[in-house]
Amino acid sequence: MLYLRIAIGTEKERILSLTDDQFPLSIGRDNKNKLPIDNSAVSRYHAVITSHNGNFYLEDLNSTNGTFLNGRQILKDRINPGDAIRIANVGIAVEAEPTTLNEAASPLELAVSIEEEKPPKKVDLTETLAIEDIGPEKLEEQQTKSRVALQVLYKADAVLRDIEDIKLLLENFMDLIMEVIPASRGYIFLLNRDTGMPVPYVRRSLELAEEDTEIVVSKTILKTAVQRKESILSNDALVDERFIHSRSVASLKVRSAMCVPIISRDKVLGLIYLDSTIQSFLFSQEDLSLLSAMAIKAGVTIENARLYDDLRTLFYNTVETLIRALQARDPYTSGHSTRVSRYCLLISEKLGISTKDKHSLYLAAMLHDIGKIGIPDALLQRRGKLSKDEMDIIREHPALGASMIRMLGEMHPIVPLILHHHEAYDGTGYPDGIKGDEIPIISRIIAIADTYDAMTSDRPYRERRKKSEAIKELKRCSGTKLDPKIVDVFLEVLDEISSMQSREPVEMLTRD
Known part of the structure; x- marks a missing residue:
């Protein structure tokens, strides 16, 4: 004979003997069950205990919240002395003989202790059952x-x-x-x-x-x-x-x-x-x-993403340090690349460019003038008008920059972006004279940001233009030198520029 020690919520424990006339012992919320449980989490007919050839079995009756034996949800399983049954907040200890309430462990304590002694195993897809x-x-x-x-x-x-x-x-x-x-x-x-x-x-x-x-x-x-x-x-x-x-x-x-x-x-x-x-x-x-x-x-995945992000941040900081060192040669262009990258990222937000392409855009914008390191200082800082031959030398900087970046394997994807940032939408730009959608969209974005910042910054040969004058010039060049759709987007975000001047462009990238 088996005995069930039953604890329902805070009610006093009771002992039920499993005599032959008890079987089948139905358990559920309905009062017609031999073991009724007044709990909304218990199904009307939740489970049943049966006897067959001297063995006892616990079977779930397709309940909503399941029946648990020794912390494991079961459909039907044999029960033995020492087992712990859980149905909602009901703990049922299976005993071979009744013990006094003072010496018995609470069924709830028993069920919990079993769960603690056998912590959940990590899933093992190679594990099979005989x-x-x-x-x-x-x-x-x-x-x-x-x-x-x-x-x-x-x-x-x-x-x-x-x-x-x-x-x-x-x-x-x-x-x-x-x-x-x-x-x-x-x-x-x-x-x-x-x-x-x-x-x-x-x-x-x-x-x-x-x-x-x-x-x-x-x-x-x-x-x-x-x-x-x-x-x-x-x-x-x-x-x-x-x-x-x-x-x-x-x-x-x-x-x-x-x-x-x-x-x-x-x-x-x-x-x-x-x-x-x-x-x-x-x-x-x-x-x-x-x-x-x-x-x-x-x-x-998260650990790898964080490691990659840390390396990327270190790389970006190194790039910015390099750009600042290069710009120290020419006080007139100091901060130009940083401002251009800010404008580009604002445009990219409006265009819905992917996170991956934003990173390429940021790098290309920061390094778009890197080729000027190969241009003589005398030309870069000339206060007077340049001759045609001197202008031809200045116009070599996109190709020089692309050649420098091409030697850095990790940055190879931004080579064409730097090479084509002075191409014109109508095909009259340099170095290759390509036009329209033949020009990478990132290069077209950089061209607009570069043009605006050049007009609104002091240069050796002229003073900065007013914002209204720069806007007028952008509109004049829209559809000829510059992509008209991107010009329209840039004009929409101009009002936001003053509010983000203090932010580093790398902060504008999507981060975790």
């Missing part, structure tokens, strides 16, 4: 779950591939998570690299409109996941002993919750947090394993 150990229905169920897991991880690879913008990457990643795991709310946090505090990057909520909700999650659960570097699954956080003293769990009325750390090289980079304040037992062990595997993939 066919002789499970029946055909369970084998088919396991195979289906494995196929779904493989499909989701394949999608995760696709989401994480070739996305440099971490914010966009995490947005797409959260969409995939919410598609395959039945969470009501979801958040992705990244830890601030200076303070270590979690910063919310993405949130999703099916319970309320996102714009109407604050980002309120259990700090206790987040802190536990970070400090222990462990994935957390709580089927009912309100009665989970790990969080029983947490004011945030109580005040937020968190029911089901999962929190998985995003780890790379044994360092916590962030957290994926899913929960529901409505429904208990929403997540399964398989959900936790799948989310943990997805977090591993995200961790590698």
